[in-house]
Amino acid sequence: GAGVSQSPSNKVTEKGKDVELRCDPISGHTALYWYRQSLGQGLEFLIYFQGNSAPDKSGLPSDRFSAERTGGSVSTLTIQRTQQEDSAVYLCASSPRGGAGHNEQFFGPGTRLTVL
Amino acid sequence: DAKTTQPNSMESNEEEPVHLPCNHSTISGTDYIHWYRQLPSQGPEYVIHGLTSNVNNRMASLAIAEDRKSSTLILHRATLRDAAVYYCILIVDTGRRALTFGSGTRLQVQP
Numbered sequence: 001g002a003g004v005s006q007s008p009s010n011k012v013t014e015k016g017k018d019v020e021l022r023c024d025p026i027s028g029h030t031a032l033y034w035y036r037q038s039l040g041q042g043l044e045f046l047i048y049f050q051g052n053s054a055p056d057k058s059g060l061p062s063d064r065f066s067a068e069r070t071g072g073s074v075s076t077l078t079i080q081r082t083q084q085e086d087s088a089v090y091l092c093a094s095s096p097r098g099g100a101g102h103n104e105q106f107f108g109p110g111t112r113l114t115v116l
Numbered sequence: 117d118a119k120t121t122q123p124n125s126m127e128s129n130e131e132e133p134v135h136l137p138c139n140h141s142t143i144s145g146t147d148y149i150h151w152y153r154q155l156p157s158q159g160p161e162y163v164i165h166g167l168t169s170n171v172n173n174r175m176a177s178l179a180i181a182e183d184r185k186s187s188t189l190i191l192h193r194a195t196l197r198d199a200a201v202y203y204c205i206l207i208v209d210t211g212r213r214a215l216t217f218g219s220g221t222r223l224q225v226q227p
């Protein structure tokens with residue numbers, strides 16, 4: 001079946017421009033996560049959506065970052081006034097909500113963002 | 117979150133079993149042990165998880181020590197496609213359950 005998809009796969013932008021990254025989660029998954037991974041680094045949590053609940057934005061590094069999830073499905077991560085330190089791979093993951101401990105996360109291929 | 121400790125790297129030969137260890141001496145009773153892997157230039161991929169009992173799935177087996185302070189991911193027959201960084205993480209089954217990866221174990225598989 002279809003997995004998590006992300007677009008674009010690569011994005012090169014100039015410092016100061018805004019960018020939008022899109023994530024299509026697996027159909028029926030109620031949980032959606034955004035992470036970023038810098039070159040050779042571990043995974044950094046950004047934001048979490050669960051159903052109709054208010055998102056957990058505690059991982060967003062600054063107010064230049066925002067995300068929304070429309071209709072409980074597609075999500076868009078927006079970075080305003082991009083900076084060079086925003087360069088990273090942005091990963092989206094979705095998860096079904098099942099029984100205890102059943103929180104396997106399915107990742108998309110990521111969007112590689114390069115800010116010049 | 118409780119921390120895990122893994123060797124930085126391991127090597128294996130193709131078609132041989134691989135045992136990837138993970139220490140988590142400060143694990144709490146509500147922590148689930150999860151393993152993910154990340155192939156080069158790809159997003160992380162779920163491998164397996166467990167709480168107390170050993171677990172098997174199509175990808176691997178997870179052996180959990182009786183005191184739960186360590187676990188071992190077992191790949192029964194390594195293939196070249198198994199070359200990846202393997203992450204052992206603990207997740208409490210409440211709240212956002214976000215993943216936090218440490219440095220993991222880089223597995224090299226020789227033909």
